[in-house]
Amino acid sequence: MSVRHALRTVVLALTLPVVLVAAWWFATADSTSFYFPPLAEIVETFQPTWLEDPVASSRIVTEALPSLGRLTVGYLLALVAGVALGVAIGSSAKLRAFTEPVLEFFRAVPPPVLIPILMLFAGIGTQMKILVIMWGCIWPILLNTVEGVRGLDEVLRDTARCYRMRRTSMLFHMIIRGASPQIVTGARQALSIAIILMVISEMFAANNGLGFTIVQFQRSFAIPEMWSGIILLGLLGVALSLIFRAVEWPVLAWYRGYRQAQRGGN
């Protein structure tokens, strides 16, 4: 039963990608367009473009790895800072009233337009790119955390106070756990923003990175290579979201059951 169920899930998840790839494959099979080369050609260039021997000097290590490193650092910094600030702001009505308009303003500013400004004081190196990613990622995490902390049940807070929960346990066992469904929602939104900003931050001024490489290919009219880079980006996004789900699943196991019980489906 559960094997069949798992099989069904896999089949369901793979059907659409297979159909789309097949459609692309056959639609471009006889393509003579310079900009839309046959998928077969793109796939052929994938391995030599990204995974040539030796692996240590292949583009996946020299270009994709630095990008992923910046993404990871920027994203994790945003996660820590967003949750920390979110807990502080969510816990205090005064602080919330004080900061909320400003937060909404900053959130509305698209991070890419800040790149030229950030370049002025953070340079054009790794630091600037991490800052851009962090800046873009922090808002959904911060605002969702604020909502999560604000929505914590009053009775639960009273209970925690009655049993004299210490500050650190209050923070980790009560506030962050209680707000975790919203924090996860924010973190998920931030992940796709992080990927976008990882690429964009490399398009302005960079000497390595996935975005940089793809733009280079584009400018030198290496179109199949460019397409292979775009596919690699997509695959990376899928991998990151799988990792995200693997972390989310156990963290929110309680919440899925809780919600179901509240809906009366016990």
Add this chain to the structure above:
Amino acid sequence: MTVPTSHRSLGRAAGDDDGTTRSTMLDVQGLQKTYYGSGQAVEAIRDLTFTVDAGELVCVVGPSGAGKTTLLRCVAGLLPPTAGEVVLEDTVISEPPAGMAVVFQEYGRSLFPWMTVAQNVERPLKEKRLPKARRRELVGEALEAVGLADVPTSYPWQLSGGMQQRVAIARAIAYEPHILLMDEPFAAVDAQTRADLEDLVRALWQRLGVTVLFVTHDIDESVYLGQRVLVLSGRPTEILANVDVDLPADRDQLTTRSAPEFTRLRGEIYELVQRAKRGERPSPADPSH
């Protein structure tokens, strides 16, 4: 038997030199609570003075809106009183004290949904920094005592309402409090479960010797459970009467509830609550009648 007590004459037994009287656990003196909001002051509690001796089981009843929950939150140290003080074991309360546990009405909202049953019971013990072996022992005993020894790894939301309230009670008794506050704990469970839980509270109280302050709106429940019933007036709240419950210590749902004395007390308190609803207040000279 009604003892027409003024709210000032429920003297403290502590310090009685014959050594047989029980000491005062809880001493509420001139408690007053006014809420200030949107430019308008609402006086919820005008003047409450009463004591609860160590080991007593005292029920508090009053008409709805009589500030019962406000009273309990003040006693629990969750709400600062506007005037007066709450003294628990000779210490004035300004925050939830160590020797106190509270069982709230909203069981579904007072258990941590991300913790299992056992983790919910154990959490406060961790806060007390008890060693692991002792914690495990207390959690096991408490769950056993409320009849939930078989579900420690379940989550609260997997259990029925009555069972969830049992978990909250288990958490409270595992904490080994000197005083247990219960805020209409059975108002949200069905009648049969309610009877079971009432018996559970009586049994635990007798076994553990813990002091219990039990707030309820249910007159029958207050008589069935309490050694003494404090009847509150309507808002702004004062104590209308203190009624001693002269029923045998061994109580059960059938015989106790059909005893003539039960019926008489029930009638008496019912009458008092009706008067409270009509707005009757204790006069300083003749406080209860």
